[in-house]
Amino acid sequence: MLKEVSGHTKMMGTVGHPIVHSLSPLIHTALGIKYNKDLVYLAYDITADKAGDFAQAMRTLGILGVNITMPNKQAIIPFLDEVDGMAARCGAVNLVKNVNGHLTGYNVDAAGFMIGLEQNGISVTGKRVLLLGAGGAARSLVEEMLDHKVGSICILNRTPEKAEELCAGREAFSFGPMEPERMAQEAAAADLIVNTTSLGMAGTGADYTDFAFLDRAHCPVVEVVYYPLKTTLLLEAEKRGLPIVKGLDMLIYQALLTFEIVNDVKCDFAADYAFVEKLLLDEFDRQEREKAAVR
Numbered sequence: 001m002l003k004e005v006s007g008h009t010k011m012m013g014t015v016g017h018p019i020v021h022s023l024s025p026l027i028h029t030a031l032g033i034k035y036n037k038d039l040v041y042l043a044y045d046i047t048a049d050k051a052g053d054f055a056q057a058m059r060t061l062g063i064l065g066v067n068i069t070m071p072n073k074q075a076i077i078p079f080l081d082e083v084d085g086m087a088a089r090c091g092a093v094n095l096v097k098n099v100n101g102h103l104t105g106y107n108v109d110a111a112g113f114m115i116g117l118e119q120n121g122i123s124v125t126g127k128r129v130l131l132l133g134a135g136g137a138a139r140s141l142v143e144e145m146l147d148h149k150v151g152s153i154c155i156l157n158r159t160p161e162k163a164e165e166l167c168a169g170r171e172a173f174s175f176g177p178m179e180p181e182r183m184a185q186e187a188a189a190a191d192l193i194v195n196t197t198s199l200g201m202a203g204t205g206a207d208y209t210d211f212a213f214l215d216r217a218h219c220p221v222v223e224v225v226y227y228p229l230k231t232t233l234l235l236e237a238e239k240r241g242l243p244i245v246k247g248l249d250m251l252i253y254q255a256l257l258t259f260e261i262v263n264d265v266k267c268d269f270a271a272d273y274a275f276v277e278k279l280l281l282d283e284f285d286r287q288e289r290e291k292a293a294v295r
């Protein structure tokens with residue numbers, strides 16, 4: 001899919017290292033065509049030490065907006081003119097919008113997660129959440145869930161000290177190690193279970209090995225890992241009759257939020273979700289066929 005480029009065409013992009021496997025160019029090029037926006041969306045390979053140079057390049061070249069990914073989510077912050085409240089609380093920026101050289105940083109990852117829950121009929125208000133993992137993704141989800149008046153959160157992590165840090169000074173928060181007995185106990189009490197670890201992600205070779213904790217659960221299981229489409233955790237949850245929310249939802253809704261903010265448009269979440277989901281599923285199929293042909 002390529003759009004026609006003219007002298008009026010503006011740039012958007014994604015900034016990270018490595019970046020060649022990003023799905024964002026595909027998504028935003030399609031959205032640009034759908035919404036009749038004259039833009040191209042490129043992947044910029046930028047290491048953290050070049051974050052400042054990139055911010056200046058955005059101003060010089062008039063790049064409209066960029067998603068920010070590893071390893072630049074923190075590195076870009078000192079070079080921005082303004083950081084939105086949620087991004088400041090998360091300590092991480094995943095979107096920069098450029099208005100006449102004024103750069104504002106946002107974090108729409110967790111907002112995308114929350115829209116995914118809402119679209120699946122799930123609310124966190126007053127609920128007890130079991131959060132698995134305590135990295136960058138967990139941190140932004142905690143902030144977003146607090147905004148939505150979550151009841152309580154228990155954070156279990158391989159390195160419990162990191163979970164403890166996330167809990168510091170917060171009432172109704174608890175933490176612990178990711179051990180089978182504790183996981184089972186917390187899963188039984190939870191209204192929602194969310195995986196924010198990289199366990200189950202294709203290519204990492206690491207996955208949950210013991211799913212007995214799900215036997216005692218009676219609530220939806222939400223994933224942030226989007227590839228494979230259904231991680232072992234989600235498959236095991238389904239086997240037990242638990243509702244699931246795929247990691248792809250968060251990816252798609254954060255992309256729609258990005259597109260809205262940068263282009264000042266209102267997306268139709270239901271229709272655009274289906275549009276982008278089809279695009280991504282076709283792309284995953286294409287990649288699988290390509291891999292099979294090489295084997």
Ligand code: ATR
Pocket residue numbers: 132133134135136137138157158159162196197198199206207
């Ligand atoms: P992200 O920004 O995606 O959250 P991150 O900040 O590197 O990435 O966090 C990765 C999370 O996955 C952490 O909670 C990490 O646990 P540790 O804090 O103990 O490192 C978790 N994780 C990664 N590999 C894991 C593994 N093999 N077993 C258990 N947890 C793992």
